[in-house]
Amino acid sequence: MTTVLRGSGRVNQPRTFSFLHISTLLFLAFASVCATMPQMAQAQTYRFTNVEIEGNQRVDASTILTYAGIARGDAISAGELNTAYQNIVNSGLFEEVELVPSGSTLVIRVTEYPTINVINFEGNSRLKDEELSTIIRTQSRRVYSPRLAEADAASIVMAYEQSGRLAATVEPKIIRRSDNRVDLVFEITEGKVVEVERISFVGNRNYSDGRLRRVLGTKQAGLLRQLVRSDTFVSDRIEFDKQVLRDFYVSRGYIDFQVLSVASELTRNRDGFLITFNVREGQSFKFGEITTTSDLAEVDPDSYQKIIKLRPGVTYSPSLVENTIARMERLAIQQGLNFIQIEPRVTRNDRDLTLDVEFALVKGPRIFVERIDIEGNATTLDRVIRRQFRTVEGDPFNPREIRESAERIRALGFFSAADVDAREGTSPDQVIVDVNVTEQPTGSLSFGVNYSVANGVGAAVSFSESNFLGRGQFLSFTYSSGVDNSVSSISFAEPAFLGRDVTFRFNASYAQSDNQNSTNYRTRQIRVAPSLEFPIGEYSRLGVRYTISEDNIFQYTGNSSIIAAEATEGALISSKIGYSLSRDTRRTGLNPNAGVLLRFNQDYSGLGGDTKFIETTALVAAETLVFNEDVTLRAEFEGGVLGMIDGNSRVTDRYFLNGKIRGFDSNGLGPRDPAKKGGEALGGNMFAVARFEAEFPVGLPEEYGIRGGLFADVGSVWSLDNTDGGAVDDSMSLRSSIGVSVFWDTPIGPLRFNFSNALQKEEYDDEQNFDLTISTRF
Known part of the structure; x- marks a missing residue:
């Protein structure tokens, strides 16, 4: 009697002995036992002196024998024969397998997968x-x-x-x-997209649902749901949302905050999800007593206490503690103290809701950085990544500094993923820092249409590359045109000039206008400006620059004797040097809900060229969130002075306050020649403005991305070198306006609609009650 084992390797076919096969074997064995005991022994074992393989084309016969594991001449049982069959099937090489014992020969027939x-x-x-x-x-x-x-x-x-x-x-x-x-x-x-129809919160008392929804990565489906992909339901994004919610609350002092649960339910039509976050806020804690201690003889705690900027009463935030630790570590390095660790020891005071923080300076383990290994950067050069580290090979190992380096690498925007880990090196006192990155596209080429109330509709073409040749450099070309003007520019930036934390920039532009804003002259400007910028403090930067430009006024057809005189001068070259000071605490200051920006610029023109003047401008801006961060308040104060040393200023040099005071048309306020309606705008050598605004929710669903605003502007532009013998009024006359804004966050950018009304003006000023702009922040 011959036993045949056969089967298929297809996914929808059994890959083991079938029930029929096993039953047949058991029946044959049982029948043999009933016949005679010697015959039973023979039925349970096989001995093959020859193995024939049929049907194989690509797979070698020896390979199949290896999978089967059957040696010629050895006695094998029915179970071992079944195991051989299983091994061949599980190799994944054959669609069908058949084992046919024929006397002392075993025939293995296979059908290979195609x-x-x-x-x-x-x-x-x-x-x-x-x-x-x-x-x-x-x-x-x-x-x-x-x-x-x-x-x-x-x-x-x-x-x-x-x-x-x-x-x-x-x-x-x-x-x-x-x-x-x-x-x-x-x-x-593909099926339909399952959108997030609603995101709601349970247990939030201090922050509204709308404020918390702005924190999450998941968004509700809105008006432009076909363009917005963040409103689709992705289960993995929920874990990220739970983390950012906790970060949001903890940074505002809610150290006991918890996301108790997240419920995701399908709607009745199964085309949307309803997501509910069940949270426990707890109480908001503030900093209590801030102290510095040390048991090390070489460390003076008082010198470290002096550099602490935390003060009792400030809302507790882990980032402020980290910034303080970083500041102390930098001081320790400056004093030549290595392996000093700062341990923040927090004492909780539930009665007055404060956290006392003791910064303990202790001796850390003597561990050094053996080397930094970088992988995955197919385009970006190693040095671009390596310069994000403040640590080099041989330096003491600082885990906090490694974490900050990882954040700086991610902030470059060159990589879709960037992992930085430390592992033990060749000895216990050495570590190896592994950097594994995944490249992503960093360039863009765009063609589009632009619009402004002043210049109408125009075309725009731009190319930009933020990681030029993998060197971390920025390069861009832009061209834009309006009804009466066109601008071409090229920009280049090297963020690590000469290997230092110094940014080198080079900008060149060519602009021309043809009766721009209903003026009666044409202009042309060619400008080249290299500059350097570097930090001078934790929040402050200093920039120095040189600018050379040629400005030309020509084809004047108007009636202003002042502009006519300026046009006769033709093209003038300005060669000037300048500097900029800035201080920005909006993102890294002590208060996460408020920030201040200070800018001061000054340029001196007279290093050759045809013009001599000193120009000074300044900006002070502040922003804060109130009413549980649902309302944003902003205030800006800006001014400038153009002081001529030799000669008179020209209309291309003076200030016009376009966009600085809402409610007025482009070139719509300031001195005019003649001083009447329809007179030509002359601008002024001085200006000062103050802008105040509030942004708030208007009750519409958060997913629409629409918020409202109120604003009030006041200011003026004045002072001319040439008043045509006093015929032109260049006095300082205040203008003011109020209005309503509609902010709309769209996939093409944040749009802003302003509806304004001029309260204080001169009879010759030109009003503009509506304008549409791209919403910007100072």
Whole structure:
């Protein structure tokens, strides 16, 4: 009697002995036992002196024998024969396998899996073939594997789930071709996007749902849901949202904050999710007593206490503690003290809701940085990543500094992922810092249309590359045109000039106008400006620059004797040097809800050229969040003085306050010649403005991205070198306006609609009651 073991390696076929096969073997064995005991012994064992393999084309016979594990002449049981069958099937190389014992010969018949001819995707539109090809592991001209095809189908489904299409299905199918080849087709049903219909919160008392929704990465579906992908439901994003919620609260003193649970429910129509965050806020703590201690003889705690900027009563934030530790560590390095660690020891006072912080200076372990290994940067040069470290090989190891270096690498914007880890080096007192990055595109080429109330509709073309040649340099070319003007510019920036924390910039531009803003002259300006900028404090920077430009006024056709005189001078060259001082505490100051920006600029023109003057401008701006951070208040004060040393200023040099006081047309306020309605705007050598505004929710659903605002502007522009013998009024006359703003966050940018009314003006000023701009912040 001959026992035959056969089976298929297909995904939808059993890969082990079938029930029928096993039953047959048991029956045969039982029948043999009943017949005679010697015969039973013979039925339970096999001995093959010869093994024949049939049907193999690509796989060598010796390989199949290796999988089977059957040696010629050895006695094997029925169970061992079944194991041999299983081993061959599980190799994944054969579509069908059959073991046929025939006396002393074992015949192994196999049908090999076909070779994949081509791989196609059908039914996909949201994810392109190129994207899907990077997801799957199956490749053309390789052996077809049902298991791998099923795994690839699962990977494609996961990719669709990441884009919010939870109903997507993928079925791999094969089309038989000649010469044992198949075409593999992934049939895709994408399904609809499952959006987030509503995000709500339970347990929040101090911050509104709208304020908390602005923190999350997940957004509610809004008006432009076809363009916004952050409103699709992605389960992995929920964990990120829980973390950013905790960071938001803890940075505001709520150290006991917890996300108790997150409920995600499908709507009745199964086309949207309702997400509810159940939170426990706790109480907000403030800093209490701030002290510095040390048991080390070489450390003077008083010198470290003096540099602490934290004060009792300030809302507690871990980032402020980290900044203080960093400041102390820098002082220790300056004093030549290595391996000094600062341990913040926090004492909780529940009665008055304060946290006492003791900064203890202790001796840390003597661990050095052995080396820094960088991987994954196919384009970016190693030095671009390495200069983000304040630590080099051989320096004492500082875990906090390594974390900050990782944040600086991510902030470059060159990588989609950047992991920085430390591991033990060649000895216990050495560590190796591993940096693993994933490159992402850093360049853009755009063609578009621009619009402004002053210049109308125009075209715009721009190219920018923030990681030029992998050197971390910025390069851009832009061209834009309006109805009566055009501007071309090139910009280049090297953020680590000469290997230092110094930014070198080079800007060049060419601009020309043709009766711009209804003026009666044409202008042309060519400008070249290299500059250097470097930090001079924790929040302050200093910039120095040189600018050379040629300004020309020509083809004047108006009636102003002042502008006519200036136009006769033709093209004038200005050669000037200048500097800028700035201080910005908006993102790194003690108060996360408020910030101040200070700018002071001064330029001296007279290093050759045709003009001599000193120009000074200053800006003071402040912003704060009130009413549980639902309302934003802003105030800006700005002024400038153009002091001529030799000659008179020209209309191309003077201030016009365009965009600085709302409610007035471009070139719509200030001295005019003649001083009447329709007179030509002359600008002024001095200006001063104050702007106040509030931004607040208007009750619309948060997903619409629409907020309201109120503003009030006051200021003036005045002073001329030439008043045509007193015929032109260049006195300081205040103008003021009030208005309402509508802020709309859209995928194309934050838009701002201003509806304004001039309260105080001169009879010859030109008003403008509406304007549309790209919303900006100081």
